[in-house]
Amino acid sequence: MNYNWHWKVLLEMEPGGTGSYLHYLVVGLGWTLVTALAAWAIALTLGALIGTLRTTSRRWVVRAGNLYVEIFRNVPLIVQMFLWFFVVPELLPASLGDWIKQMPPPWGSYLPAVMCLAIFTSVRVAEQVRAGINSLPRGQSMAGTAMGLTEFQTYRYVILPQSFRIILPPLTSEFMNIIKNSSVALTIGLLELTGRARAMQEFSFRVFEAFATATVIYLLTNLIVVLGMRALERRVRVPGLIGAQAVQAGH
Amino acid sequence: MQGFDFDVIQRSLVYLFRDGMTFTLTLTALAMTGGIVFGTLLAMMRLSSLRAVSMIGGAYVNLMRSVPLVLVIFWFFFLVPYIGGWVTGAARPIQVGAFLSALITFTMFEAAYYCEIMRAGIQSIPRGQVWSGYALGLNYWQTMASIVLPQAFRNMLPVLLTQTIILFQDTSLVYVISATDFLGAAAKVANRDYRLVEMYTFVAVVYFIISYSLSLLVKHLQDRIAIIR
Numbered sequence: 001m002n003y004n005w006h007w008k009v010l011l012e013m014e015p016g017g018t019g020s021y022l023h024y025l026v027v028g029l030g031w032t033l034v035t036a037l038a039a040w041a042i043a044l045t046l047g048a049l050i051g052t053l054r055t056t057s058r059r060w061v062v063r064a065g066n067l068y069v070e071i072f073r074n075v076p077l078i079v080q081m082f083l084w085f086f087v088v089p090e091l092l093p094a095s096l097g098d099w100i101k102q103m104p105p106p107w108g109s110y111l112p113a114v115m116c117l118a119i120f121t122s123v124r125v126a127e128q129v130r131a132g133i134n135s136l137p138r139g140q141s142m143a144g145t146a147m148g149l150t151e152f153q154t155y156r157y158v159i160l161p162q163s164f165r166i167i168l169p170p171l172t173s174e175f176m177n178i179i180k181n182s183s184v185a186l187t188i189g190l191l192e193l194t195g196r197a198r199a200m201q202e203f204s205f206r207v208f209e210a211f212a213t214a215t216v217i218y219l220l221t222n223l224i225v226v227l228g229m230r231a232l233e234r235r236v237r238v239p240g241l242i243g244a245q246a247v248q249a250g251h
Numbered sequence: 252m253q254g255f256d257f258d259v260i261q262r263s264l265v266y267l268f269r270d271g272m273t274f275t276l277t278l279t280a281l282a283m284t285g286g287i288v289f290g291t292l293l294a295m296m297r298l299s300s301l302r303a304v305s306m307i308g309g310a311y312v313n314l315m316r317s318v319p320l321v322l323v324i325f326w327f328f329f330l331v332p333y334i335g336g337w338v339t340g341a342a343r344p345i346q347v348g349a350f351l352s353a354l355i356t357f358t359m360f361e362a363a364y365y366c367e368i369m370r371a372g373i374q375s376i377p378r379g380q381v382w383s384g385y386a387l388g389l390n391y392w393q394t395m396a397s398i399v400l401p402q403a404f405r406n407m408l409p410v411l412l413t414q415t416i417i418l419f420q421d422t423s424l425v426y427v428i429s430a431t432d433f434l435g436a437a438a439k440v441a442n443r444d445y446r447l448v449e450m451y452t453f454v455a456v457v458y459f460i461i462s463y464s465l466s467l468l469v470k471h472l473q474d475r476i477a478i479i480r
Contacts, residue, residue, distance in 0.1 A: 003333060070463060070466075071459065073462075073466075074420075074458065074459045074462035074463045074466065075420075075455045075458050075459050075462070076420035076421065076423040076424075076434070076458055077420070078423050078424055078426060078434065079423060079434060079451065079454055079455050079458055080455070082438075082447075082451045082454075083451055083452070083455055086447040086448065086451055087447070087448045087451055087452060090448045091448075176317075180317075180318070180319040180320070181319070182319075183319035183320075183321040183322060184319075184321060184424070186321065186427070187426060187427060194319055194321050194322045194325070197322065197325070198325060201325075201329075207329045208329070208330075211322065211325055211326050211329070214322060215318050215322065215326075218317055218318045218319065218322070219314070219317050219318070222317040250364075250414075250417065
């Protein structure tokens with residue numbers, strides 16, 4: 001029982017005629033990153049906002065934040081992907097829904113994928129932000145109040161600058177998660193890295209060459225992200241803190 | 252909500268739950284069991300004083316945690332038949348079916364995540380516990396099995412269960428190999444009757460109810476088993 005490796009397939013032309021298979025996969029990595037980065041920008045903004053609101057003293061705001069988090073945490077990513085792709089355009093006003101459905105590929109898949117990943121990840125970012133804020137000693141916000149700062153000013157100048165520096169390591173792993181999770185977008189037709197590896201396998205029948213190449217590309221991407229974020233973490237670390245990370249479930 | 256036909260859900264209810272949900276729940280339960288056992292072994296490897304052993308464990312865990320689950324599902328879907336053929340000495344890859352392929356995938360993949368949880372659990376046990384085990388004349392495996400792991404397991408039970416809820420949600424990704432899990436069953440009905448909106452909304456609601464109830468249970472458990480120090 002042997003598998004005949006044929007690595008030269010990577011240099012052969014893919015059926016679409018855009019270039020070699022290797023080039024085809026690297027373009028896939030480009031789509032992975034473009035999707036992940038756009039979603040990350042939204043997720044970070046939304047997550048920071050919701051996570052912060054959930055630590056305030058306004059009861060209804062906290063409840064609304066909890067509801068948001070519970071909804072998007074308890075539905076599988078692929079189901080959310082389908083909701084954004086198949087269901088949301090039907091529920092929007094007809095003209096807007098049609099406009100989304102008629103977007104030329106790959107934008108018709110790209111937009112729902114970005115929205116889905118952004119909302120899905122914003123929940124996890126919100127949890128991290130909330131944990132970071134709650135990890136600060138209560139005295140910090142009390143001191144802010146004693147100085148005569150308003151609640152907004154306390155958050156802006158005292159709480160948030162510290163908590164963001166504390167939660168940078170868990171945010172790094174969320175960023176890597178969003179890169180990996182973007183592969184689920186292949187189910188709605190976005191040809192990102194994993195989707196292209198599968199397409200290459202279907203065109204060329206070189207199963208393991210395709211998946212092994214994709215795996216190596218993911219590993220290299222991870223390595224670069226980890227090294228970059230480590231450098232950033234060293235720069236913004238709060239002096240005097242150990243910076244240990246609590247273990248948590250997740251992907 | 253005009254033009255929607257929610258009857259389709261009622262018509263396919265038996266199929267969705269008897270075929271689909273059974274697949275999902277069986278896969279979750281078996282992969283959880285296998286994943287925790289393999290994950291615990293991996294954690295022991297990673298904490299081993301033998302450098303080679305801890306490096307192999309670490310490499311495996313890091314590899315699994317660096318690639319998307321979808322890609323791992325594809326890998327094993329094609330790899331398992333080859334390994335099966337190699338083990339049985341068959342000349343051609345043997346057919347194993349979507350369920351077995353998914354079960355092996357999720358066991359191997361989730362083990363990496365369970366490993367990190369169990370590693371933290373083992374590391375949270377005071378060293379004196381291990382020493383007292385050795386002082387009593389127990390060997391490494393006996394100390395692990397009867398002193399360290401039970402405590403580590405208890406400390407980490409809420410996190411292990413939270414990871415299992417994630418595993419339960421992740422099993423829906425077997426859609427990519429066309430398995431008939433809960434989502435796969437719903438997708439088949441949705442495409443046959445062209446009722447995508449109704450079916451996918453229903454799927455989301457069912458997943459939400461199950462995952463949310465489980466997470467409440469975990470929270471309750473967490474409060475109960477917390478050791479007061």
